Amino acid sequence: MQWDDALEVGVPSIDEDHRNIVTWVSDLQEMGAYSFPHKTLVYVFDSLVDYVSIHFRREESAMTACSFDGLEPHRKAHEEFEQIIHKVRHQLLENADFIFENETFEFIFDWLLTHISQVDVLMASSVRGSKAAIEAADKFPRAAIKTPASS
Secondary structure, X not given: OOOOHHHOOOOHHHHHHHHHHHHHHHHHHHHHHOOOOHHHHHHHHHHHHHHXXXXXXXXXXXXXXXXXXXXXXXXXXXXXXXXXXXXXXXXXXXXXXXXXXXXXXXHHHHHHHHHHHHHHHHHHHHHHOOHHHHHHHHOOOOOOOOOOOOO
16 A cells, blocks of 8 residues: 555644654555564564554544533544454464464555545544644654665
8 A cells, every 4th residue: 555645634743643653554554575584573563552642642633622522432443443453463462473464454545545534534624723732733743763765
């Protein structure tokens, strides 16, 4: 999967996160295809999980700052996705022979595309119009975690 500018929601820090997440998942998929060492996959996947968590908190902070009506269902969607990726992480940690199946990446990509294009776009229309929301989104560090492409 490659980033498509049509997925931009118009909030620079959130769009940057989305691009990085898509790149990171694509890189992780390639790493799995080339049979990188298990500890490398664990490190990269853990870093991705951390990055996604920061991104979700960024969005939730922005939604809170602009009193977005859809905050709770949006937050619930984030929590459900985090539960799923934590299950994948647990499987990866428990099994040194763990192989990322294409279905795993297809699910992640499908979830991301659907979430960005159908859920985040609703949130973004409120966030874009609120200086407080933009500031809340921007307060989260962008360079604290580097994506594989920028490392």
